Amino acid sequence: MLRRGTSITGKAVGPRRGAVKTIKPAKTRKIIRRYHFLTQCQQKLLAKLKLGPEAPGTLQLGDAAFLEGMGVAPGDEEVERLLVQVQKVGEDKRALRRLLGYVHRELQDEEGLANYQLASRQGQDARRGGDSSKVLVEWMKELGAAREDGNPLSALEIGSLSCDNKISTSGVFNPVVRIDLNNSNDDKGITKQDFMQRPLPRSDTDRFNVVSCSLVLNFVPTPSGRGAMCERLSQFLLREPDQPRYVFIVLPLPCLENSRYMTRAHLDGLLGALGYTSVRYRAAKKVCYALYSWSEEDVKTGKERAAYTRRKQLRDGPGMNNFSIQLDK
Numbered sequence: 495m496l497r498r499g500t501s502i503t504g505k506a507v508g509p510r511r512g513a514v515k516t517i518k519p520a521k522t523r524k525i526i527r528r529y530h531f532l533t534q535c536q537q538k539l540l541a542k543l544k545l546g547p548e549a550p551g552t553l554q555l556g557d558a559a560f561l562e563g564m565g566v567a568p569g570d571e572e573v574e575r576l577l578v579q580v581q582k583v584g585e586d587k588r589a590l591r592r593l594l595g596y597v598h599r600e601l602q603d604e605e606g607l608a609n610y611q612l613a614s615r616q617g618q619d620a621r622r623g624g625d626s627s628k629v630l631v632e633w634m635k636e637l638g639a640a641r642e643d644g645n646p647l648s649a650l651e652i653g654s655l656s657c658d659n660k661i662s663t664s665g666v667f668n669p670v671v672r673i674d675l676n677n678s679n680d681d682k683g684i685t686k687q688d689f690m691q692r693p694l695p696r697s698d699t700d701r702f703n704v705v706s707c708s709l710v711l712n713f714v715p716t717p718s719g720r721g722a723m724c725e726r727l728s729q730f731l732l733r734e735p736d737q738p739r740y741v742f743i744v745l746p747l748p749c750l751e752n753s754r755y756m757t758r759a760h761l762d763g764l765l766g767a768l769g770y771t772s773v774r775y776r777a778a779k780k781v782c783y784a785l786y787s788w789s790e791e792d793v794k795t796g797k798e799r800a801a802y803t804r805r806k807q808l809r810d811g812p813g814m815n816n817f818s819i820q821l822d823k
């Protein structure tokens with residue numbers, strides 16, 4: 495289907511335009527779909543151009559074709575048609591950089607991002623009956639890790655969209671440090687920060703009992719980027735002995751159930767190589783929740799880790815996707 499004409503910039507739905515704070519469900523889905531479509535286009539264009547994720551920022555500083563693409567009017571029919579078939583666009587580097595510029599402009603549009611986040615926040619309820627941290631809180635209580643006696647657990651929430659999610663309101667976690675790549679400007683308790691750029695802790699003061707990574711890994715565009723994110727998670731877990739240490743990961747169900755390169759067992763193995771042990775897992779209708787405990791002594795090297803540094807096809811079938819996570823060699 496040709497997706498055109500609708501910019502994620504949208505109309506007066508984002509917080510920066512003032513009072514309107516809701517988006518109709520159909521529009522919510524449209525905004526989220528458009529954003530994911532653009533992210534995928536960007537990923538494919540970068541791969542074709544053999545460029546890294548930082549390239550748009552550099553090209554923006556003076557590449558003529560890229561800047562020309564940035565100047566194309568949103569919803570341009572010809573460009574939209576090319577984007578839908580981006581794999582088939584030839585190897586003309588100039589044309590590819592022009593398309594990249596077009597996609598980049600829309601992805602960078604602050605109001606569009608605010609709308610995307612607003613849509614995602616609203617989508618949380620529609621998608622899975624509430625925010626995913628409900629499951630995290632439930633599991634922490636089940637495991638006896640949660641202490642509501644005035645000595646709660648600390649948490650880092652990556653990809654936080656709201657200060658009102660259970661992770662922040664249950665009393666099980668305190669403090670909760672919330673970060674997100676973008677910031678919808680209406681939520682003062684969320685710091686705009688790329689987790690991959692967050693300064694590494696020098697002591698346990700900057701580390702946490704729990705790192706939550708809900709629907710974030712699938713947002714990272716490349717397998718090696720996802721691997722790097724997985725690798726980085728444990729840097730933010732407490733080192734002090736006897737402290738609970740967990741990561742909570744939520745993924746769209748098809749990432750594990752319908753991928754050629756990823757299964758639940760493979761994810762457990764990959765995280766196992768990084769020192770994690772699976773303690774809870776639940777597949778819901780559209781997403782899956784997973785909780786892992788971590789221990790520094792369980793970090794593997796050599797062959798056990800090397801098995802996850804290559805993309806290996808695990809199964810195949812019609813309609814399967816290519817989601818994968820790859821560790822650095």
Ligand SMILES: C[S@@+](CC[C@H](N)C(=O)[O-])C[C@H]1O[C@@H](n2cnc3c(N)ncnc32)[C@H](O)[C@@H]1O
Pocket residue numbers: 611614618626652653654655673674675676687688689690707708709710713714744
């Ligand atoms: C689909 S939303 C999910 C939000 C929410 N956690 C949930 O479960 O619904 C993904 C969020 O992850 C954020 N994100 C992706 N990569 C990130 C990174 N490297 N650092 C911080 N936030 C990131 C994006 O900005 C986006 O808001």
